[in-house]
Amino acid sequence: xxxxxxxxxxxxxxxxxxxxxxxxxxxxxxxxxxxxxxxxxxxxxxxxxxxxxxxxxxxxxxxxxxxxxxxxxxxxxxxxxxxxxxxxxxxxxxxxxxxxxxxxxxxxxxxxxxxxxxxxxxxxxxxxxxxxxxxxxxx
Amino acid sequence: xxxxxxxxxxxxxxxxxxxxxxxxxxxxxxxxxxxxxxxxxxxxxxxxxxxxxxxxxxxxxxxxxxxxxxxxxxxxxxxxxxxxxxx
Ligand SMILES: C[S@@+](CC[C@H](N)C(=O)[O-])C[C@H]1O[C@@H](n2cnc3c(N)ncnc32)[C@H](O)[C@@H]1O
Numbered sequence: 688x689x690x691x692x693x694x695x696x697x698x699x700x701x702x703x704x705x706x707x708x709x710x711x712x713x714x715x716x717x718x719x720x721x722x723x724x725x726x727x728x729x730x731x732x733x734x735x736x737x738x739x740x741x742x743x744x745x746x747x748x749x750x751x752x753x754x755x756x757x758x759x760x761x762x763x764x765x766x767x768x769x770x771x772x773x774x775x776x777x778x779x780x781x782x783x784x785x786x787x788x789x790x791x792x793x794x795x796x797x798x799x800x801x802x803x804x805x806x807x808x809x810x811x812x813x814x815x816x817x818x819x820x821x822x823x824x825x826x
Numbered sequence: 827x828x829x830x831x832x833x834x835x836x837x838x839x840x841x842x843x844x845x846x847x848x849x850x851x852x853x854x855x856x857x858x859x860x861x862x863x864x865x866x867x868x869x870x871x872x873x874x875x876x877x878x879x880x881x882x883x884x885x886x887x888x889x890x891x892x893x894x895x896x897x898x899x900x901x902x903x904x905x906x907x908x909x910x911x912x913x
Binding site: 707710711712713715716719720721728730732735738742743814 | 850853854857858860861864865868871872874875876880884902904906909912
């Protein structure tokens with residue numbers, strides 16, 4: 688299916704952002720503001736991510752989908768913290784590559800998968816996941 | 827997608843049950859203020875790493891975000907909903 692104008696615009700805008708390498712300054716800023724270090728710049732704080740683990744009952748053996756997770760925040764964090772499996776999705780390939788690298792370097796790539804996909808046409812069957820999150824995504 | 831229905835309604839219309847909504851606008855404002863405050867504190871280092879154009883744009887966006895929340899134009903909620911049991 689042909690991407691809509693909104694999808695093309697979001698992909699281009701965010702690809703540019705995710706193509707920019709992080710620096711000590713941007714990492715320090717993110718840690719000070721929301722407590723994460725994923726190259727995120729949204730409004731989901733670490734305390735709120737912890738609340739999601741609880742509210743969604745995430746645990747080993749469960750499968751989570753994070754839609755529009757950028758470089759992996761908060762999906763990868765939720766999986767690391769709870770032990771659940773995760774699929775993170777977003778439009779720019781660059782973001783998914785960074786997320787894959789992060790899951791690998793933290794030693795849980797066996798239960799973390801990245802898929803380049805639009806939220807409007809997710810390529811998953813019904814009841815594939817126990818929980819779905821999306822934070823700061825309007826599409 | 828644009829809609830003037832609220833999100834809890836949209837979730838219910840999409841087939842979710844037990845839709846619970848908690849208002850997080852207060853925390854949203856606090857976080858937006860923190861982005862602005864720490865961006866200013868770290869401004870020299872951010873300018874050096876991002877360049878002036880991106881740093882200026884981010885500061886402008888963060889200022890605008892604070893204003894929009896303070897003026898009541900933006901709110902933030904945590905919505906938790908469960909899929910309806912399948913028959
Ligand atoms: C503000 S960022 C939020 C990233 C992350 N969830 C967070 O909380 O920090 C919004 C993300 O939504 C993604 N996005 C926008 N439209 C999308 C769509 N149609 N499908 C999938 N992702 C989309 C963008 O590429 C971007 O990574």
